Amino acid sequence: MPHSPKVTVFMPVYNRAVFVAAAIESVLAQNFDDFELLIIDDGSTDDSMAVVGRYDDPRIRVEHNGQNRGIPFTRNRGLDLARGEYIALLDSDDRMAPRRLERQVTYLDCNPQITTLGGWVTKVNGKGRAVRNLIKPLHPDELKAWLLFRCCHANTSVMARTKALRDLRYDEDFAVSSDFELSVRLSEKYHAANMARTLTLMREHGGRITNSSGTKVQTAKVRIAERQLIALGVAFDEEDLARHCRLMRMKGKEWRDHPTFLDWAEGWLERLQRANARAGIYSQRALASVFGQVWFYSCLHASGTIGRRKALSRFTRSPLRKGVSASLIDNLAFALRG
Structure with missing residues (x-):
């Protein structure tokens, strides 16, 4: 029977050969080691999987979609395959800050009322130099209220209870902003918070989905806001x-x-x-x-x-x-x- 780790670190990959090695190494360098690193290749056409294949670590699991299925499908597949009690999300072009896993596990273990836990993010440029910090609201009630206007988690900083995310899942009708949409539905049943610590170094570059899908993102946000206003x-x-x-x-x-x-x-x-x-x-x-x-x-x-x-x-x-x-x-x- 496969070992069930405390944490599944989930990393979807699509054409990130330039960045994925740094992402993997930031996970393997964590001082908390009761984790599996689940990598799902979403039909990459570059050398991403060749880079991933260089790492010989029993904690790394690699799965393949076979073809490009998009981020919400891949995230749902990650939820289905995750073995950990907690699931930690990391984009394949970002890096975990040192001790991120330890800090989030300790917090969630000590605060059972919190289901989803994010943190602050430092944006870095293509060379890895810090550009600016993203400060997120901390208090669960305020975080929920902010969802009327914007997503309050940097998805790449999130650790959550796997069962809760698996129960609600990502809406695959949202090709973009599926994390925001899920956060709103999660807020109807659970509490979320952010840590006042930088947990992830987020790389800014032209290939990020949010940089290349502006009109689609705004259309998705209108749909999300409309549902909340109707409920109100x-x-x-x-x-x-x-x-x-x-x-x-x-x-x-x-x-x-x-x-x-x-x-x-x-x-x-x-x-x-x-x-x-x-x-x-x-x-x-x-x-x-x-x-x-x-x-x-x-x-x-x-x-x-x-x-x-x-x-x-x-x-x-x-x-x-x-x-x-x-x-x-x-x-x-x-x-x-x-």
Whole structure:
């Protein structure tokens, strides 16, 4: 009978011959060693599998799809083949930070109420040099509320309880953003968190799926947001939905092109708060915290169009501002506990 490790590290591979060796070595270098590294080749046409074949380590398992089936199919196959109690995700062009496995296993063992655990990510360029850090929300209630606007896990940093992911699985209708879609469904049954530590070094390059599928990603996010808004019971039309999905991506010129957007944003966030007061889907405190931050950045980004004084006045006069400090307090307390 095959050994059942504590962790399955799952790495889908498709044409990553240049990067996959660094990814594998970052796993093999972990100080926690009760793992298997499950690599599934999704029909690579380059030398990826030749590179993988250089590693002679009994913890490495290699499977093949035979042809390119796409990331959600491959992820579901990974869930089916995983032997570990926990599954740790790593993209084949990224690297694990030292002690990542140890830290996440310890956390999940000590916090049985948490099902999905991510962390912070450092983006690196093609030469491996740090470019910037991605800071994710920490507290489970706030993380769930942020899902109304964006995915709150860097998928390549996630460790989760295998059974929970296997029960819900990735939706293969989402060729892109399947991780975001699954996170929303997981949030309906389970709790998730992020560690205040850098767990993964994410490589930025032109071949990343998110860099090459912009329109598809935005279409998927509209579908995800629409389902959440329906569940919340808020009335909306197509323009509200489009604006909701644009809210966190608005930049300077866009505010000039949409001079009434700030008025809509304030009214929309207040409508969502009232809808949640009836539906009870999200913690009101966490929702106020998230909306306070969204309102702050909306006013900040609009300041180039309406002027700093007016933007500051709009921010301070709105009841939405009250949630900003709650976010900082909650995240600090959660980080200290974790």
